[in-house]
Amino acid sequence: MITQFSHKLTLFYGTFIDIPNLNSQNCRIRSYCVVGVSRHNGTIVFIEENFHGDLVKLAQSWDPILTANEINIINHTELGQDGFFFPGFIDTHIHASQYPNSGLFGKTTLLDWLNEYTFPLESKLFDLNIANQIYNKIIKRTLSYGTTTAAYYTTIHLESSKLMARLCLKYNQRAYIGKICMNQNSPSYYIESSARESIDTTTQLIDYIKELNDSRISPVITPRFAPSCDETLLSQLGQLAKQNNLPIQTHLSENVNEIEWVEQLFPKNSNYTDVYDKNGLLTQKTILAHCIHLNEDELNVIRNQKSGISHCPISNSCLGSGECPTRKILNKGIDIGLGTDISAGYSPSILEVARHAHMVSRHLSKHENNDSLKLSIVECLYLATMGGAHVMGLQDTIGSFDVNKQFDSQFIDLTARNSPIDLFPWEKQTEKLEKWFFNGDDRNVITVWVGGVESGLKSKPHL
Ligand SMILES: Nc1nc2[nH]cnc2c(=O)[nH]1
């Protein structure tokens, strides 16, 4: 332990694959690549491609006073093209509190699903013991699938939301922690009594997370969705976000009955998006989940406000919500990333969400008889990493391997024990990547790092 912490620099050595730009036709693949990471702050300080020399000397050419025992070397070159570092996945929309309900939705759609499955479960997290069990499991599980950053929703409860913040730090996962705000149209057993109460508890969570003073976690202002917040609460949350320069997350235009309901509840607004816009909730730091049924005006407002969209295709299939027009959103120049939307989405794996995004785009393309709507594998992997970073406003910090970014990474071993992928000797690197895209899972995720430090409990036999 002592020697580990005396290291000033970690050198990660092997194949690095990432997708820094949306318009890339291919992934960026760098072989025999050395990525030097400062132990002090977790940032990448240099990158050297095609390196076959002495690693210690390379480190010393960057900092001559480093001694050999101050350099920690993680060398995965022995795997050649069968193993690679890949940016940690970014889950831009996940309800940590709903994890026990993964896969439980029967024949419901959004509004009856909320009443039958979701509110009864979320209300239980008033009990810290229950919250503790759920939050431990979801963080460990998402890390095991390679998620290094997540935008979490908790519940309306302050103490269990604080607990979630502590647990993200404990397991070393970068996270936004959003205490849900809801003061109307919710069951009597699960509702905040007033806008004041909701603002008070949100403010207390902001103060608590500020005191933890750790750049890996941030509070996020979280009105559940327009129907569950009155106008006073929505506008005060907009102000709170502005005063504290905080990110915002909510749901938008997921289900046609939801949209009709919003139109009845907010008759003065021109549409659903306008409800958020008029209350100061559309900013450069806003994450809008779903956005399936938006009209052109709404998309233009979102683009002009530079807000981002979280595409949650598994959730949209499970609840029969519809198909998000991803290509249209990308062509508009709106930032878009991926979300598991646990538990409306059954899977904690962003890789599985990425392949579902791929499939849904093909269905859309067939329905609309338009080939250009199909997303490529590279585009889906972009959404899972760099796209998500943009949506979270963290594009200068995470999402790809570049100097001055944090080293948030997973190491993928295609030959891992029980790997679901069979390789053949004639296969090219790009083909291996495509096979991983469609069949890879947590068995291929060997190690996960956030800020250059190993995360989670992958080495433990069970979670
Ligand atoms: N998918 C999803 N949509 C919502 N809209 C309001 N609340 C929720 C939620 O918990 N999940």
Ligand SMILES: [Zn+2]
């Ligand atoms: Zn959601």
